[in-house]
Amino acid sequence: MLNKNNICLFSSYFEGNSLPYYIRVYLKELKKHIQTVILICNGSNLDEESTSFLKENNISVQLENNEGFDFGAWYKAFQKLDISQFENVFLVNDSCVLFRSLTPFMDWISKDNADVKGMTYSEAITPHIQSYFMVLNKKATDLTINYFKNNGIKQSISEVISTYELGLNKNFTDNGLRLAAFVDNDGYQGEFSPYYKCVEYHLQKGIPLIKTKILFSSYRKDELPNLARMGFNIDIDHYYQLMAKQKDLLIDLTGFKKQNPSQMSSVDILAFNLKRSLIKLVRPGYNAVKK
16 A cells, blocks of 8 residues: 555446445555545435445545536536645546556555656646546645636536546646656557557556446547547457556456446447548558648
8 A cells, every 4th residue: 555645546437326346346456555535426426335344444435417428527627625635636537447457557666756646647738647547646735726716517527527527637747747658558659548549568568457338339429530530449349458468456357247238229330330441542542632
């Protein structure tokens, strides 16, 4: 475990009043390494089983209306807690499945002296640690407290991305803070998000997380064109096979897959693969004309 003066603010949105299995696994593993873990979630109440799970694992809960996405949840926690007292603040959300131990990552952050650390790093638009898992030291936390005060809750996803996903990181670097990621992007610096474009490389490098969208095929319709352009493989079996090769697994992959089948129909998958193949076919000609 890191030094005891650390806190994790885990932002989550789920339907119903029962904590999903993969979120329980994630929270329990976080608690092994971080003394104070707070679940910030939607709804008016959790069911008895979920409440018992949180109590047994000494995990606090803060119920909030769902507004402002993850940064809205973190903003509200910053307003209610004395965040400045903590040595490190973990900002984490439930957009990923934690399928293996966090120990290698925690060992890394204990040794790296960057001010802002995370799982992955993107250079799209402006360099930034991707916000599904960020670790802030005291200097970064103090800047974030002021940044939240100045910017408040943003309602639209575009505002959240520009103000917080990108803007907060720019605020860090503008103030001389250093960013660092657990895994690199194998030299990739393009327009696409590394957690899709580089997912296979990241898994090979030992990242313990994978996006829920990849395993559930729960993509928004407006995301699919970009995924087709990047040549993304949406076959969930492919990713389960890659995860199965890893050590220190925390979840039963076979059982988890059965409980969470693909949310894309076979027709939608076929249409996506046809579009991806067509783009691959015409791209050399397009690039030649563009030159």
